Structure formats: C-alpha cells, structure tokens
Amino acid sequence: MESKSLCYVFATLIFSYFVLKHILKFLSSGKVKLSLPPGSMGWPYIGETFQLYSQNPNTFFASKIKRYGSIFKTRILGCNCVMISSPEAAKLVLVTKSNLFKPTFPASKERMLGKQALFFHQGDYHAKLRKLVLRAFMPEAIKKIVPEIESVALSTLESWDGRSITTYQEMKTYTFNVAMLSILGEDEVLYREDLKRCYHILEKGYNSMPINLPGTLFHKSMKARKELAQILAKIISLRRQKKRDHSDLLGTFMNDTEGLTEEQIADNIIGVIFAARDTTASVLTWILKYLGENASVLQAVTEEQEGIMKFKEELGEEKVLNWSDTKKMPITTRVIQETLRVASILSFTFREAVEDVEFDVLVTHYAIAFRKMTRGNIPHKEVDVIK
Numbered sequence: 283m284e285s286k287s288l289c290y291v292f293a294t295l296i297f298s299y300f301v302l303k304h305i306l307k308f309l310s311s312g313k314v315k316l317s318l319p320p321g322s323m324g325w326p327y328i329g330e331t332f333q334l335y336s337q338n339p340n341t342f343f344a345s346k347i348k349r350y351g352s353i354f355k356t357r358i359l360g361c362n363c364v365m366i367s368s369p370e371a372a373k374l375v376l377v378t379k380s381n382l383f384k385p386t387f388p389a390s391k392e393r394m395l396g397k398q399a400l401f402f403h404q405g406d407y408h409a410k411l412r413k414l415v416l417r418a419f420m421p422e423a424i425k426k427i428v429p430e431i432e433s434v435a436l437s438t439l440e441s442w443d444g445r446s447i448t449t450y451q452e453m454k455t456y457t458f459n460v461a462m463l464s465i466l467g468e469d470e471v472l473y474r475e476d477l478k479r480c481y482h483i484l485e486k487g488y489n490s491m492p493i494n495l496p497g498t499l500f501h502k503s504m505k506a507r508k509e510l511a512q513i514l515a516k517i518i519s520l521r522r523q524k525k526r527d528h529s530d531l532l533g534t535f536m537n538d539t540e541g542l543t544e545e546q547i548a549d550n551i552i553g554v555i556f557a558a559r560d561t562t563a564s565v566l567t568w569i570l571k572y573l574g575e576n577a578s579v580l581q582a583v584t585e586e587q588e589g590i591m592k593f594k595e596e597l598g599e600e601k602v603l604n605w606s607d608t609k610k611m612p613i614t615t616r617v618i619q620e621t622l623r624v625a626s627i628l629s630f631t632f633r634e635a636v637e638d639v640e641f642d643v644l645v646t647h648y649a650i651a652f653r654k655m656t657r658g659n660i661p662h663k664e665v666d667v668i669k
C-alpha cells in the first residue's frame with residue numbers, strides 16, 4: 283500500500299480567485315454564477331501554507347480530497363487558490379482550455395528565484411530564453427562533458443561506500459554537480475561549495491511564507507539569494523576580463539548578441555539550476571526505485587553497461603565514457619523513457635486563470651469556477667470593477 287500511495291499521481295494545480303471581484307461581479311451582472319468549490323481558507327493571508335508544506339504535500343491533498351472532493355479551494359503562500367486533482371479537470375486546464383490559463387508562481391517564489399527568470403514570463407522574452415536554455419543542453423553542448431559527468435557519477439558512488447543513503451537527497455547533490463558543469467563549466471570548481479551552501483539555504487526557505495523579517499526562513503533565503511547573485515556577478519566579470527567564449531549556459535546567456543542584462547542572466551541561471559535539480563533528481567530516484575523492484579530489468583541494464591566497458595577494454599582503450607558510448611544504451615534509454623512516462627515528477631504546479639472559467643465535472647458533480655490571482659494581468663475592465 284505504501285508504494286501505491288507513493289505512486290499516486292496528483293496532477294494538482296493551484297488556482298487563485300478574487301473573492302471581492304467575485305461578489306462585485308455577481309452583484310453587477312445579476313447573473314447567477316456557479317459558486318466556488320468547497321474548502322477552507324485557513325488563516326488570513328497565511329491560509330493553509332503550513333498544513334501543506336509541514337508534511338508530505340500528498341498527505342494534505344489526500345485529507346482535503348477525502349473531505350471536499352477532487353476540487354477544493356484553499357489559500358497557499360498568500361494566494362487564494364482552487365486546487366484540482368481529477369484527470370478531467372487537469373485535462374481541461376492543461377489541454378482543452380489551456381488558452382485560458384497561464385503559467386504562474388506565488389509572488390514569494392518569484393522573489394526568491396528572480397523576477398526575470400524565464401518561467402515567470404510569456405511571449406518573446408520567454409521564447410528567446412527557452413531557445414538559449416535548450417541550446418545549452420543539446421547534444422552538441424553535452425557531448426564534450428560526458429567524461430566529466432561520468433567522473434561526477436563515480437565520485438558520488440564512492441561517497442556512498444559503507445553507509446546507507448537517502449536516495450532523493452543524494453540524487454539532488456549529484457544533479458546539482460552535473461548541472462554546475464553544463465551551466466558554469468570549469469568556472470564552477472572555484473565556487474562550487476559556496477554555490478551549494480547558498481542553494482541549500484534557498485531551498486529550505488522556498489516554501490516559506492514571504493515574510494522578510496530577521497530570523498525567518500524567507501529572510502535567510504533572500505540573503506542567500508543575494509549572495510548567489512554576487513557569486514555569479516564575480517564569475518561574469520572574470521569571464522569578461524578573459525574574453526574567452528564558453529559554450530555552457532552562462533556563456534550562451536553572456537553572448538553579446540543576446541543583449542541580456544546582468545540581472546536577467548543571474549535570475550535565469552539561478553532559476554534553471556533550481557528547476558533542473560529537483561525534477562532531474564526526482565526522475566533519477568524513480569529510476570532507482572523501479573530498477574530495485576524489477577530484478578530482470580536491473581540485470582539487463584547492468585549487462586548493457588558492463589558490456590560497454592568490456593568492449594573498451596578489449597579495444598585497449600581507456601575506460602572513460604564518451605558520447606558515442608551513450609548511443610549504445612538502448613535498454614538504459616528505454617528505462618529512462620518509461621520512467622519519464624509513468625512517474626510523477628512534480629506533485630503540483632501553478633496556473634493562473636486569465637478569465638473566469640466555469641465547468642461541470644460530470645464525474646464528480648462538482649461545479650467550479652476558476653478565478654484569477656490578485657496580482658498580474660487583470661484585464662482593464664475588471665480593474666475598474668475592483669476599484
């Protein structure tokens with residue numbers, strides 16, 4: 283049962299609505315509207331943030347769903363939201379009516395990662411950054427660092443010798459080290475420990491209330507965030523002095539032809555490391571779990587990997603993995619693809635309704651209205667209503 287609850291896929295999305303606007307709009311239109319879904323809002327502003335993040339988020343969702351059904355309202359990190367967890371509702375938001383929702387994050391997360399990070403934007407700026415990020419992770423860019431990635435993997439394995447580990451934590455460390463390679467290249471060695479320390483602090487405060495007072499997790503995180511930006515500024519200025527081109531992500535961002543400001547570069551580097559680390563570490567953890575549960579697949583993967591090394595040995599070559607070796611791993615590749623297909627990588631994500639959306643979920647008989655957040659793109663006519 284344990285594994286079943288682990289595997290439980292929560293395609294849960296968080297939405298915000300604006301109660302005042304709802305009431306005003308209701309009064310002014312005179313039209314009967316579907317009401318908001320059931321649920322509790324918790325404390326003013328703080329809402330139910332602690333209930334969600336002080337335990338496994340799945341526990342929070344499970345108890346809410348039991349009480350209110352698959353669609354309920356709550357307040358998280360200062361945002362009024364509607365949470366959905368049924369496949370029908372998720373499909374509506376992500377596929378059939380996706381044009382009515384835009385990606386968003388609570389303001390606290392935006393402040394922590396940096397307002398200029400690509401996931402907080404849409405349109406041309408988003409498209410341009412997305413292209414740059416993808417370029418830095420294309421085979422052309424990754425090819426050259428395969429041996430370095432292998433050596434990170436080997437030293438990670440060595441560090442596990444003779445002790446029991448928490449897989450997800452170890453995978454986060456490993457992913458961080460690999461991310462550093464493809465994002466900052468050789469420059470990272472000097473700053474790795476400082477970067478790691480700052481990230482660790484930032485991460486601890488990532489789900490905290492945005493209360494910037496001395497002593498709060500949020501305050502500590504914001505300080506670490508500042509230090510991260512300073513480290514990056516140092517790396518950037520050293521690179522400018524040396525005038526050498528780099529093919530890593532920082533080099534791509536720094537390319538003059540892209541015209542990015544230093545703040546935009548820093549926000550996006552910090553954001554990409556943050557986004558890449560947790561999701562990748564999560565995939566790796568699932569892979570290990572699935573392999574651990576299926577002896578025959580584990581054996582096939584092991585044989586495939588050992589076969590590659592044996593082949594090199596027979597050719598009298600150095601036992602160092604290179605790009606063309608990674609092309610000879612059909613079984614390993616299938617395990618990765620299958621894991622990406624079945625595992626739930628994120629427990630939930632955020633969307634903001636650009637206008638009110640109503641729908642009846644026939645399966646559950648719930649009528650819900652998605653509402654927009656209290657900040658961001660509120661269309662003009664509605665701003666008037668709020669005033």
Ligand SMILES: *[C@@H]1O[C@H](CO)[C@@H](O)[C@H](O)[C@H]1NC(C)=O
Pocket residue numbers: 527528529533534537538539
């Ligand atoms: C910088 O941009 C130009 C034009 O897009 C490109 O030809 C060049 O390879 C880029 N340099 C780096 C280091 O990415």
Ligand SMILES: *[C@@H]1O[C@H](CO)[C@@H](O)[C@H](O)[C@H]1NC(C)=O
Pocket residue numbers: 575576577578579
């Ligand atoms: C292991 O995986 C294979 C291939 O997907 C499958 O046929 C087999 O039933 C699995 N075995 C176990 C014990 O889950």
Ligand SMILES: *[C@@H]1O[C@H](CO)[C@@H](O)[C@H](O)[C@H]1NC(C)=O
Pocket residue numbers: 593594597599604605606607
């Ligand atoms: C990669 O390794 C294979 C097998 O050991 C070898 O034949 C090939 O020459 C290597 N490629 C590069 C670019 O070093």
